[in-house]
Amino acid sequence: MGRPRKPLLSRARIVSTALELIDAEGLPALSTRRLAAELGVSGPSLYNHFATKNELLDAVADTVIAGVDVSAFGTGADWRTGLLAWARSYRAALAAHPHIVPFLARGPGRRPAGLKMADAAFGGMVEAGWPPAQATRICAAVRYFVAGSALASFARGFVDDPDAYDPADYPHLGQAHLLAEHQRQVDEGAFETGLRALVDGLALHRPARVPPADG
Known part of the structure; x- marks a missing residue:
């Protein structure tokens, strides 16, 4: 044969x-x-x-990260535009494969796609005028926020049984049983709210030499 x-x-x-x-x-x-x-x-x-199994998991994790779009960095766009686009694409990639997130949370290690993503984000922030130490902390903060958002669902944390939330015990959770029904809207809205707050907060504390945002 x-x-x-x-x-x-x-x-x-x-x-x-x-x-x-x-x-x-x-x-x-x-x-x-x-x-x-x-x-x-x-x-x-x-x-x-x-x-080894870890070598295989590294390849699986890198395949997921390879789908993250970091093209907004290095295009001359405002740093906030780059950060927002990266975070949204990053969350979308992780949210599509939430079970791999705990492994990804360990960091890029030697994984090429993970390292290229880190290099693009860090480099984009430094090129925008952020000091390297602050750029490192900003990228880490975005990573923590994205991973947590992709791994867990706030809306799914509540059951759809209205009797589970007795107003005598939980006077402010009268509508909590409806959250699971609107999971995507709640979770994506929470992510956008937090991301905007993070980026707007950074803008308030940016070093004077960082170019002003375009709006």
Whole structure:
């Protein structure tokens, strides 16, 4: 029997299948045995492409981060425009794959896409006139905010049973049972409110040498 024209496995196929598994069932579901079964191959064959599970997770995480748009930095646009565009794209990428967020929260490590994102954001802020130490803290703050927003849902924290919130005990939660029904609106609105407050607050404390915003 001749050798197949195309290899049964590739790094891209392994990463894609691993991400699908994590999306569907969470990080604990990912194992060499389970992934091999999903791919229809033997477990040891995976090690020809990834030496360890962490190496595979790094590749999965980097695939997610590769979808983050940092193009607003370095275009000459106002620093606030760059920060807002980055944060929104970053959250969208993470919100689409929330189960990988705890792994991503460890930082970019040696992952190329993660490092390119960090380099673009930090470089964009420094080029806009922010001192490097402050630019580092700003990028870290955005990262914390985005990861938390993508990982959790405020609206889903409340049950849809109106009897769960007795006004005698919770006089201000009379409408809390309706939040879950409007999850996307609540969570996206909360993210935008917090992001705007963060950026507007930074604008109030920017160093004098930072160019003024365009509006």
